[in-house]
Amino acid sequence: MKTLVAYYSRTNITKKLAQDIAGKTNADIEEIIPKVNYQGKLGFARGGKDAISEKIIDLEDTKRDVEDYDVVYVGGPLWAGKTSTPVISYLKQNEGKFKSVKFFMTAGSTDFENAFAQMEKFSIKPLKTMGLTTKEVKKDDYSLDSFIE
Ligand SMILES: Cc1cc2nc3c(=O)[nH]c(=O)nc-3n(C[C@H](O)[C@H](O)[C@H](O)COP(=O)(O)O)c2cc1C
Numbered sequence: 001m002k003t004l005v006a007y008y009s010r011t012n013i014t015k016k017l018a019q020d021i022a023g024k025t026n027a028d029i030e031e032i033i034p035k036v037n038y039q040g041k042l043g044f045a046r047g048g049k050d051a052i053s054e055k056i057i058d059l060e061d062t063k064r065d066v067e068d069y070d071v072v073y074v075g076g077p078l079w080a081g082k083t084s085t086p087v088i089s090y091l092k093q094n095e096g097k098f099k100s101v102k103f104f105m106t107a108g109s110t111d112f113e114n115a116f117a118q119m120e121k122f123s124i125k126p127l128k129t130m131g132l133t134t135k136e137v138k139k140d141d142y143s144l145d146s147f148i149e
Contacts, residue, residue: 003027004069006062007104008076008086010038010047013134014106014127021104025148028069031059032076034086051079054118071100071127074119078107078131083115083122091122101142103129103148106137 005027007018015031022029035058038047050057066072076087083105103111103119103126112131120126130147 001070002068003071003073004064005065005073005075006030006032006064006066006090007074007082008032010043010077010084011138014075014077014104017104017132017137018073018075020145021075021148024125024144025073027073028064030062030064032062032086032090034058034089035060036085038085047085048080049059051082051083051088054082054088055085056092057085059086059089059093062090062093062137066094066097067099069099071102072098073102073104074123075106077106078109078115079114081111081114082119084116087119088122091119093096095123098124101126102126104147105129105131106134108134110127 003025005018005022009015076084114128136142
């Protein structure tokens with residue numbers, strides 16, 4: 001089975017999780033890179049605003065074609081209670097191309113439900129979802145067993 005892990009990460013929390021998932025599933029990995037700058041204070045403010053308005057932005061060219069994969073894990077951070085703009089843009093860009101998906105997300109809190117529903121709206125129903133707090137990822141306080149099975 002061919003597996004891809006595609007992720008966006010602004011401060012490397014979701015990146016750590018993405019690398020762990022990719023290592024354990026023997027997957028290829030794709031970093032989603034926005035053409036919009038979300039770094040720094042200004043970037044933070046822009047991120048919140050873009051997430052709330054479900055803005056679709058341009059991304060750097062991707063290296064992998066999701067159509068080549070049986071399952072694509074898609075992940076990123078929660079922004080203003082929503083899915084982060086780069087992740088929504090990646091799903092939109094690949095609309096109709098996914099065979100199956102699993103979603104993962106990190107956040108300070110655990111309010112993932114609406115954001116996962118939003119991801120589904122922009123793609124297809126996921127096989128599984130997994131939301132972890134920033135703290136859990138930092139401390140390695142989680143298990144991937146049921147998510148990756
Ligand atoms: C623009 C912005 C908005 C955020 N909004 C929320 C939020 O609504 N709820 C929450 O729990 N965390 C929120 N966060 C925190 C991130 O979701 C959290 O730090 C995440 O683990 C960062 O992952 P990353 O390092 O992969 O980008 C926000 C962060 C940013 C940059």
